[in-house]
Amino acid sequence: xxxxxxxxxxxxxxxxxxxxxxxxxxxxxPILHETIRNLYxxxxxxxxxxxxxxxxxxxxxxxxxxxxxxxxxVANQAANVGMLxxxxxxxxxxxxxxxxxxxxxxxxxxxxxAAITLLFYLAYQILRGALDEEQKRARIAAIYNIFSYVMLxxxxxxxxxxxxxxxxxxxxxxxxxGYDLDNTMKLVFxxxxxxxxxxxxxMMQLGVRYQKLLRKKWNN
Amino acid sequence: MSFKKILLVFVVVFASxxxxxxxxxxxxxxxxxxxxxxQSGKIYIVVIVIAIVFSGIVLYLIRLDKKISKLxxxxxx
Numbered sequence: 190x191x192x193x194x195x196x197x198x199x200x201x202x203x204x205x206x207x208x209x210x211x212x213x214x215x216x217x218x219p220i221l222h223e224t225i226r227n228l229y230x231x232x233x234x235x236x237x238x239x240x241x242x243x244x245x246x247x248x249x250x251x252x253x254x255x256x257x258x259x260x261x262x263v264a265n266q267a268a269n270v271g272m273l274x275x276x277x278x279x280x281x282x283x284x285x286x287x288x289x290x291x292x293x294x295x296x297x298x299x300x301x302x303a304a305i306t307l308l309f310y311l312a313y314q315i316l317r318g319a320l321d322e323e324q325k326r327a328r329i330a331a332i333y334n335i336f337s338y339v340m341l342x343x344x345x346x347x348x349x350x351x352x353x354x355x356x357x358x359x360x361x362x363x364x365x366x367g368y369d370l371d372n373t374m375k376l377v378f379x380x381x382x383x384x385x386x387x388x389x390x391x392m393m394q395l396g397v398r399y400q401k402l403l404r405k406k407w408n409n
Numbered sequence: 410m411s412f413k414k415i416l417l418v419f420v421v422v423f424a425s426x427x428x429x430x431x432x433x434x435x436x437x438x439x440x441x442x443x444x445x446x447x448q449s450g451k452i453y454i455v456v457i458v459i460a461i462v463f464s465g466i467v468l469y470l471i472r473l474d475k476k477i478s479k480l481x482x483x484x485x486x
Contacts, residue, residue, distance in 0.1 A: 211456045217440040
């Protein structure tokens, strides 16, 4: 079997992340110590989630413009993978918070925003499950999905920056961009984002192909 | 790309990473890092374990991909 180039690229980039992420030198910072390496694993989950959920949004808009069921399937599967990455992001974030901030969860704008965002996407799946008629479900889900992404931007990007926050990159708190002066972390961080995102797209594609086969089977 | 080529790329990437990691020296700052772990070389064990875990996930994905491709072929015929 021939594997698509982007699937191979995804595997290579993630293997690179696993090796370089543990072996490359990182800035020595108090409190963080070696946990700064979580940048390659925890933060990339969120970046990938935002990109994959954008794919979902894009296909929802496409669906509303031409009403092809294909777009509805892609939007749904992309939202699934995005949510998986989001839950992994919350879990890993909680572990990181426990050993740096001292608590699994703190009442922080960024953390609560992330939780609310995931609830929005959970509601998207529940909404889909509640509607039986295919066209109607696709249309309502597409509109709701657009609304969800707007809420994601508000809760993950806008609100945390308007208040004080412990989370790096928010409320006057510098992100890791301010720390990695030698740029070695960027050398791992950016490939890691691309690698994890491509892996997510791969998982999404498998879901889409499965759903299409299922549809074909039921239509025959 | 054939499997052998991919394997070759892996070996090259891993070898280059290994070489660059060897050149690293521990920092002289007072912040405690896992310097001992790196000096003893045992961090490689962790990296290898994680690489094996991820290899398993990738093999699973590739097998699933194959199975779906086969089903797609069958359903078009």
